Amino acid sequence: MHSTGTREDVPELPQLTAGVTLVEVDEQAIAPIQALVLDHLLLTEATPTARWIDVFDHIQTRSLSKLAPSRPILDRIQVARAFTPFQHFALVEDLAAEIASGGETPLVVAPALDGLYREPDGNLSSQQASTLLVRAVAKLAGIARRHDVPVVLTRTRDDEFSAPIARAANSVIEVTDTRYGPRFASDEFETLVYPVGNGMIQTTLAFWQRVLEARQPIHAIDSSGHEPTMEVAHGTN
Amino acid sequence: MPYKIDYLDGEVLEWSLTKEGVTCEHITDYTPSLYISAPSHDDLVDVRGFVTRLTEVVQTELEEWRTGWRHTPETVLRIDVDDIADVTSVASDLRGWDVPGTYKCYNVDFSREFRYCLETDTDPTPARTPSTLRIDASESELARGDGIRSLTVGDDSIEGSPAAVAETVASRVATVDPDVLVLSASSIVPKLFEAAPCNCNEYRLGRRPGYQRLAGQSTYESYGNVGHSPARYNLPGRAIVDESNTFLWHEANLSGLLDMVTRSRKPLQEAAWASIGNLLTAIQICEARQQDVLTPWNSWRHEQFKSANQLHEADRGGFIFSPDVGLHEDVHELDFSSLYPNIIVTRNLSPETVRCECHAEREDVPGLGYAVCEDPGYLPDVLRPLIEDRDAIKAEIRETDAPERRHELEGKSEAIKWILVSCFGYQGFSNAKFGRIECHEAINAYAREILLDAKAILESNGWRVVHGIVDSIWVTPMEGETQTPLPNIASDISERVGIRFEYEGEFDWVAFVPLRTEESGALTKYFGARADATDGESRYKFRGIEVRQRSTPPFVAETQKELVETLDHHRTPEAVCDVLQRRLTELRRSAVDPQELVVDNRVSKRRDAYSRATRNAAALERAAADGIEKYPGESLAYVVTDDEKRSRERVTLAHETPKTYDAAFYADLLVRAAESVVSPLGWRESDIREYLSEQTDTSLVRFC
Numbered sequence: 001m002h003s004t005g006t007r008e009d010v011p012e013l014p015q016l017t018a019g020v021t022l023v024e025v026d027e028q029a030i031a032p033i034q035a036l037v038l039d040h041l042l043l044t045e046a047t048p049t050a051r052w053i054d055v056f057d058h059i060q061t062r063s064l065s066k067l068a069p070s071r072p073i074l075d076r077i078q079v080a081r082a083f084t085p086f087q088h089f090a091l092v093e094d095l096a097a098e099i100a101s102g103g104e105t106p107l108v109v110a111p112a113l114d115g116l117y118r119e120p121d122g123n124l125s126s127q128q129a130s131t132l133l134v135r136a137v138a139k140l141a142g143i144a145r146r147h148d149v150p151v152v153l154t155r156t157r158d159d160e161f162s163a164p165i166a167r168a169a170n171s172v173i174e175v176t177d178t179r180y181g182p183r184f185a186s187d188e189f190e191t192l193v194y195p196v197g198n199g200m201i202q203t204t205l206a207f208w209q210r211v212l213e214a215r216q217p218i219h220a221i222d223s224s225g226h227e228p229t230m231e232v233a234h235g236t237n
Numbered sequence: 238m239p240y241k242i243d244y245l246d247g248e249v250l251e252w253s254l255t256k257e258g259v260t261c262e263h264i265t266d267y268t269p270s271l272y273i274s275a276p277s278h279d280d281l282v283d284v285r286g287f288v289t290r291l292t293e294v295v296q297t298e299l300e301e302w303r304t305g306w307r308h309t310p311e312t313v314l315r316i317d318v319d320d321i322a323d324v325t326s327v328a329s330d331l332r333g334w335d336v337p338g339t340y341k342c343y344n345v346d347f348s349r350e351f352r353y354c355l356e357t358d359t360d361p362t363p364a365r366t367p368s369t370l371r372i373d374a375s376e377s378e379l380a381r382g383d384g385i386r387s388l389t390v391g392d393d394s395i396e397g398s399p400a401a402v403a404e405t406v407a408s409r410v411a412t413v414d415p416d417v418l419v420l421s422a423s424s425i426v427p428k429l430f431e432a433a434p435c436n437c438n439e440y441r442l443g444r445r446p447g448y449q450r451l452a453g454q455s456t457y458e459s460y461g462n463v464g465h466s467p468a469r470y471n472l473p474g475r476a477i478v479d480e481s482n483t484f485l486w487h488e489a490n491l492s493g494l495l496d497m498v499t500r501s502r503k504p505l506q507e508a509a510w511a512s513i514g515n516l517l518t519a520i521q522i523c524e525a526r527q528q529d530v531l532t533p534w535n536s537w538r539h540e541q542f543k544s545a546n547q548l549h550e551a552d553r554g555g556f557i558f559s560p561d562v563g564l565h566e567d568v569h570e571l572d573f574s575s576l577y578p579n580i581i582v583t584r585n586l587s588p589e590t591v592r593c594e595c596h597a598e599r600e601d602v603p604g605l606g607y608a609v610c611e612d613p614g615y616l617p618d619v620l621r622p623l624i625e626d627r628d629a630i631k632a633e634i635r636e637t638d639a640p641e642r643r644h645e646l647e648g649k650s651e652a653i654k655w656i657l658v659s660c661f662g663y664q665g666f667s668n669a670k671f672g673r674i675e676c677h678e679a680i681n682a683y684a685r686e687i688l689l690d691a692k693a694i695l696e697s698n699g700w701r702v703v704h705g706i707v708d709s710i711w712v713t714p715m716e717g718e719t720q721t722p723l724p725n726i727a728s729d730i731s732e733r734v735g736i737r738f739e740y741e742g743e744f745d746w747v748a749f750v751p752l753r754t755e756e757s758g759a760l761t762k763y764f765g766a767r768a769d770a771t772d773g774e775s776r777y778k779f780r781g782i783e784v785r786q787r788s789t790p791p792f793v794a795e796t797q798k799e800l801v802e803t804l805d806h807h808r809t810p811e812a813v814c815d816v817l818q819r820r821l822t823e824l825r826r827s828a829v830d831p832q833e834l835v836v837d838n839r840v841s842k843r844r845d846a847y848s849r850a851t852r853n854a855a856a857l858e859r860a861a862a863d864g865i866e867k868y869p870g871e872s873l874a875y876v877v878t879d880d881e882k883r884s885r886e887r888v889t890l891a892h893e894t895p896k897t898y899d900a901a902f903y904a905d906l907l908v909r910a911a912e913s914v915v916s917p918l919g920w921r922e923s924d925i926r927e928y929l930s931e932q933t934d935t936s937l938v939r940f941c
Contacts, residue, residue, distance in 0.1 A: 051542065061549035074545040081674065087539040089337060094539070124535075125329070132337045 011211045014184045016040045016107065016150040019170035020141050023154050030058050032175045032182060033111060033154060034067055035208040040107055040150070041076050042069070042212075042219040050107040053091050054081040058111040067208055069216065085116045085124065085132055092136045096143050108143055108151045114162040134164045141168045240363035240416070240498075240505055242350040243473045244321050245445065249353060252444070252474050254363045254416060259444070261474065268295050268317040269352055271324050272343040272531050273331055274304050281314050284331065284340060288316055291330070293323035303530045304343065305538075306589040306615055310529065313343070321349055328534060343531035348511075349451070350504040351519060355526060361504035362495065367416035367476070369491070372406065374425050377892055380864040384432035385425070399432035403440070407433070410442050416475060417505065418442065419486075423479035426470040444474025454868065466870075469510065476506035481871075483509045485516075485652055492645040493652030500623075513659045520656070521671045524619050532670060540674050541592055550604050551678035558692070559757060560704035560749035564808075564917045568703065568713050568765065569723055570741040573687070575627075576708035577661035578620045579736040580683045587614025588664070588673035602679045603686040609679070616676070620660060627653040684708070691730050691738065698726050704749055706760055711747060743768040748804075748917035750782060762913065766805050777801055783910040792833040793903070796820045797910040810915040814928045817911045821929070824900050824907065831895040834903055837874045840867050852877060855887040863890070877902045 013036060025032055041050060052059055059079050068074050082088035092110070099105060117133040124132075137153075144151040153169070155162040166172070173186045183190065239251035239262075249264040273288075275281045285297055296317040301310040318327055328342040347355065354361050374388040384399025390409045395402055406429055410418070420426070426448050433440035438447055451469040467482050478486050485494045486509055498508045501519035508516065522532050543551070573579070580586065584601075586609065591602070593610035600606040630650045637643050664677040684707075691710060692702050699718035704711045714720050723740050730738040747765030751757060762781035770776040777798070779785050784794045796817070803816045823829055838853055844861055847854035856875040860867055862885065867873055874891035880902040889895035912922045 049544070052545070059545065059548065061545055061552055064545055065549050071546060074549065077545040078542040079545055079548050080540050080542045082539055083674075084536050086338070086535040086537040090537045091539045093338070125333075128333050128337065131333075135337060 011214050013039050013211070013215070014173055014186065014189055015043070016152060017171075018144060018148040018150055020144045020151045020153060020168050022166060022169035022172045023152060024158070024172060024174045025154060026175065026177055029175075030060055030111065031063065031067070031208045033058075033109070033152065034060070034064050035211060036152065037077065037107065037109055038064075038068055038073060038212060039215060039219075041073060042215075044106045048104040048106060049076045049078045050109065051095055051105050052077055052079045053088070053095065053108070053110040054079050055083075055088060055112050055115045057081075067212065069212060069219075082116060085129060088116045089132050089136050092139045096139045099143055099147055099149070105149060108140065108149055109153075110140060110151070111154045112156045113137065113140075113153050113165055114155045114157070118156065118161065130161065133161070137164045137168045144170070238360050238362055238364055240361055240367060241474065241476050242353045242361070242504055243445075243471070244349060245473055247320075250445075250473065251359075254365050254367060256365065258414070259416065259474070261444070267353065267357065268319065269321050269324050270315050270317050270356060271328055271345050272300075272302060272313045272315055274311065274313045274341045274343070274531075276339060278312060280335075280339065281312060284334060285314055287334065288314070288327075288331070291327060293318045293320065293327055295319050301529075302343075303528070304341070304533070306525075306528070306530055306587075307593070308530075313531070321352070324352075332534075338537060341537065342534040345534035347522070347532075348503065348507050350507050351502060354502045354504065355522065359502075360499065361502060362499045363416070363505070366491070366495075367505065368413075369417040369419050369478075370410065370413050370415035371419040371421075372425055373421040374428075375892070376422075376865055377863065379422060379424055379428065380866075382864065385428050388425070399428075400434045403429045403432040404434055407440060407442060414444075417478055418472065418475050419478045419480060422481045423467055423470050423477060426472065426477070442475070443472030448472050471506075476504070476509070478506070478509040484512055484655075485509060488655055489652040490644065490648035493648035493650075496649040497652050497656075513655050514663050517656055517660060517663055518670050520619055521615075524615055525671075528615070536670065538673070547605055551675075551682065558688075558702060558705035558710075560706075560760065560763065562749050562751045562756070562917060563919075564746055564748040565703050565711075565713050566746045568711050568744040568747040569700075570744065571691075571710050571712070571723065571727055572739055572741045573691075573708040573734075574737040574739055575624055575657050576684060576687070576736060577680055578624055578657045580680050580687070581660065582617040582621050582624065583735045584679075584683055585609055585611075585614050585617055586676055586679050586683075587616035588671055588676050590614035591673065591676045591679045602682050605678060605682050607675060607679055616660075616671075620657070623653050623657055627657070687734050687736070690734070694730055694733075695726060700726075703747070704763070709741070744778075746805075748914075750913050751916050753912070764801055764914075777805075782913045783906075788836055788838045789910070790834045790836055790903070790906070792824075792829050793906045793910050795833075796907055797914065800911055800914045804914055804918075810918050810920040810924070811928065813911060813915050814925055815932070817907060817925070818929055818932055821904055821907060824903055827897070827900065829898070829903075831876050831889075831898050832891070834876050834898050835874050835891045836877065837872055837891075840869050840871050840873050842869050850883040850887075852880075852888055855883075855885045856890060859885040859888060859890055 016036060023033060023036070037050060037052075059081070065071065065074060080091055082091050095108070113136065114133055117129045140151050140153065143149055153165055155165050158166075171186050173184050176183050176185070239253045241252040243250040243252070249267045251262040251264060253260050253262070273284060275284060281299065288294055288297055294316055298315045299312050300315050302313050303310050304313065316327065318324055324345060328345045331340050332342055334340050350361070353359065370391055372388060372390050374385050378385050378387055385402050386399060387394070387396045388402065388406070389395065390406055391413070393409070395405050397405070426442065427450070429442065430440055430448055440446060442448065449471040451471050454466065454468045467479065469479070469482070470477065480486065485497060494505065494508055497503070497516055498505055501508060501511070501516045502523050503511055503516065503519050511519070525532055590610035590612070592607045596608040596610055599608035601609040627650055630646050630653070634643060634646045634650065637646065661677070661680055664672045664674070664680065688705055688710070692705065695702060695710065695712055698721035699715050700712040700720060700723070701715045702710055702712050712723075727738045727740050744765040745768045747763055750759050750762035752759045759781065764777060764779045764782055767774070767776050767778060779801070782797065783789045784797045799820075800813050800816055803813050806812070836852070840853065840857065844854070844857040844867070847857070852875070853873060856873050857867055859875070860873070875888040876891065876895040877887065877899045878889045878895060878897055879887055880899045908922060908925055911925055912920075915925065
């Protein structure tokens with residue numbers, strides 16, 4: 001895990017690497033995840049598309065489209081929504097099969113992975129629901145391991161039910177709000193994204209819009225085919 | 238043809254109505270079936286070995302069925318179980334038999350009577366109109382711990398000790414021998430059995446002694462609304478209609494209910510308690526069975542991936558123009574007839590046709606680019622007869638002079654209308670058996686395009702669109718333009734779209750109400766005066782404003798109607814406020830009957846879940862002190878007696894016959910209702926209050 005940034009005034013974001021990354025966010029905020037995904041896509045080749053397995057409308061296309069610097073980037077995020085644990089499981093399974101048969105993807109995102117399995121319907125026992133979740137996690141971890149793909153997960157609660165998600169994670173990024181801006185922290189990395197002193201709340205869309213706008217120089221360099229000028233390996237710590 | 242099916246002592250009883258009365262046939266060899274599919278034939282053979290060892294299972298058979306609308310027939314295992322209660326437990330066992338999703342179960346969660354009719358190909362339409370008898374016990378009687386002491390059976394009041402009441406009811410029911418018992422609440426059944434002087438096993442309200450409890454009470458959430466479903470009971474040989482737990486009985490009538498019995502194959506008792514979604518599912522299950530398609534237990538089928546841009550487009554929802562806030566003169570309303578069902582039928586939209594695999598390259602759906610299959614879908618097949626039958630019924634209503642026939646037809650028309658209204662929302666309902674979100678999105682996308690096209694055509698013919706929502710458009714003549722007559726435009730649009738666009742009517746004026754805190758219009762709040770109201774038809778049309786809200790007390794609702802009439806005659810906010818002033822004075826002089834001030838609210842959460850001292854919480858507490866426990870979804874009627882208080886003294890329940898009320902609280906409600914009426918003219922609450930205080934001052938001056 002490392003971060004990318006070029007100059008003092010360009011905010012840093014952790015770069016997503018192959019493997020399972022569990023992002024622990026305060027209050028289920030989705031904007032930081034959306035920003036990470038968009039940033040990752042802006043830094044990678046223009047083809048193939050990221051896959052987003054959605055529940056509870058975490059995708060929030062309205063805010064995602066405001067956050068995105070341009071509409072075409074949204075064509076590079078492919079979403080499918082699940083409304084039952086069965087649909088969620090089937091989606092994960094089908095995606096794993098598709099990638100195994102040669103489908104390329106730069107990124108898989110599954111927010112609130114435990115969410116639907118917590119409220120099973122159709123007489124699914126909690127034991128069966130838990131088994132289903134464990135198998136879904138294993139499938140996603142398999143995608144990350146076999147195909148060198150970053151897989152980003154979040155969970156709705158930190159408890160025994162969601163523990164299999166944490167166990168499968170190769171790295172954990174904690175996103176916390178501080179007075180100086182959101183802080184991304186993992187074992188190897190810690191950074192303050194963008195210290196804004198004007199009281200702007202970091203979970204707001206406007207904040208993340210500014211972050212992505214301010215990162216445009218690196219995105220621009222990257223999409224023009226050049227390497228980013230510098231990789232900051234240790235953030236601000 | 239049986240109209241009631243009972244599962245009793247290991248047998249099925251088929252009750253059929255005849256001219257003379259009723260017959261009962263004992264069926265001893267019926268065994269309910271569920272089905273299971275597996276990835277391979279070997280897996281099926283494996284699971285068969287396990288299944289046959291289960292004590293509940295009487296027989297298994299390998300059969301050919303389709304596991305989805307577009308699937309070719311495949312070998313599945315039919316499992317016959319001994320008892321109706323074993324279906325779910327066996328299915329639950331099998332689902333956990335291997336990796337989840339390996340063994341999929343079908344035809345599992347069907348209601349009891351419906352399953353029997355489906356599996357034995359039985360039409361549960363009664364051979365004659367069933368006779369009914371109504372039993373009504375008040376809430377407070379049902380809340381008594383020691384049994385019911387007073388109720389009415391038909392037109393007769395019965396009072397006495399609980400045992401005496403139970404005995405009298407049983408003898409009345411035996412004498413009348415109704416086919417259907419209409420109960421104000423189904424809990425009357427266990428209450429009477431408990432109080433019966435004879436042994437519970439001998440006491441009878443049905444055509445055999447005893448009763449069964451079919452389901453416990455539960456609270457559920459549907460489309461964001463919390464509902465309460467009371468426990469359900471069964472009496473052998475009679476159907477129960479529980480008035481506190483029936484949709485069709487209230488929204489349609491017995492004829493409408495019977496029409497749905499025929500269409501859904503749910504016998505009368507089950508059709509009465511079914512929700513509309515439930516009936517629509519039953520109709521689809523019947524269609525599926527005809528086409529050898531099994532009904533999945535759990536919805537494993539997920540939506541296909543689409544780009545975030547496509548999803549953003551698809552998520553825009555139904556069609557809405559922002560209303561042009563204000564009072565508009567000379568307004569005409571035009572509606573598309575059953576727009577959504579007709580879109581489904583004319584555009585061949587169905588869960589299995591939208592984004593079909595066989596035509597992946599096509600881009601049919603406007604804005605979304607989804608393919609729609611050329612092969613006919615099943616949903617249009619299900620809806621087409623409903624649309625056609627309703628059109629025919631409406632035509633007959635226009636023709637008929639016989640009031641009885643009219644009543645019958647109107648019940649049928651209402652029942653079908655509700656199915657048609659819900660078929661679209663059902664597609665987007667996540668847990669619907671045969672629903673599919675992409676189908677829902679496609680319907681919306683076509684609806685948007687159709688309405689936008691209609692708007693453009695109207696505008697190019699000299700009409701200005703002042704509002705449009707879902708399937709209706711309101712227009713007024715454009716100044717300085719010549720107008721093509723609306724009937725001509727309507728038929729032109731109908732032809733182009735392939736769906737009837739009808740001229741609904743003419744209004745002298747329509748007022749679109751702004752949101753309370755903003756300048757923009759509330760989408761569904763308007764009122765207007767019809768120019769073409771016929772005798773017996775109300776001149777005024779109200780939507781979304783207080784008079785249409787169920788919680789609004791009658792006095793406030795009546796006053797608001799009066800204010801609208803005043804606006805109609807004078808067209809000034811001052812005239813409206815003068816009438817408001819008079820009603821406020823009445824209110825403050827305590828001259829209003831408290832029963833006219835009853836607030837009828839729906840309970841949204843359980844008593845112990847209220848963290849804040851709201852009026853509903855106070856009323857719930859008060860009801861509980863009276864022994865009446867209310868559940869989310871149930872209604873709660875009370876008068877606010879002292880809004881300053883936080884305790885249960887804040888309200889008095891309607892059945893406690895309140896003598897006083899909190900005039901200041903109701904004055905606020907009146908002012909709000911008045912604001913809805915004058916806000917289209919630019920007056921807000923502060924303007925009303927300012928005007929009222931000026932008037933008070935001058936009248937004081939006058940009296941000094």
